[in-house]
Amino acid sequence: MNNNGFYEIAGLTLFEPSNSVIRGENGFPVLFTKSKEGEKRVGVVEAKRAFPFECENEYIVLEDGEGRDLGVIRDLAARSESERAVLGACLERRYYMPKIRGLYKVSDKFGFCYFKASTDAGDVEFSVHDPYKSIVLLGRRMILTDADGNRFEIPDVDALPKKDRKKIEQFLY
Secondary structure (H helix, E strand, C coil): CCHHHHHHHCCCEECCCCCEEEEEECCEEEEEEEECCEEEEEEECEEEECCCCCCCCEEEEEECCCCCEEEEEEEHHHCCHHHHHHHHHHHHHHCCCCEEEEEEEEEEECCEEEEEEEECCEEEEEEEECHHHHEEEECCEEEEECCCCCEEEECCHHHCCHHHHHHHHHHCC
16 A cells, blocks of 8 residues: 555545645635645645654644544645745644743642743743653653643753753653
């Protein structure tokens, strides 16, 4: 079976530049399908990553307003610059994740871990419940999910100052 067969079995369309186009309307991505008869407006779509930590620009799932998966864009690099911009803005909103630059304080109390940190979006304070489930280490990259579901990223824990690394050392192993 070729790769397209997988999408057919899953009930999804493989959206390629030859059969679809994405345009921005009022800040939202709108999917149009292409055929010999011309273009057909499918509607406003939401973009999400099938593999959010591993493949930021590959395997982008498009879903309709009801949350149903319509299909997959295998690689954003194959799309036009304007399509990449529209989908990129949508993905940026969905996966907004401030990058932690430094840690002022990390403390543990009653099963919660409390953080005071400097991020690229300003200083923040947040708590993490069950840190061994809510803090994920991917190589040298750390993803922290707070008690409200917000995510924060340390792109490279080795790039943090030594005093800050010591504050999170317990989560590195």
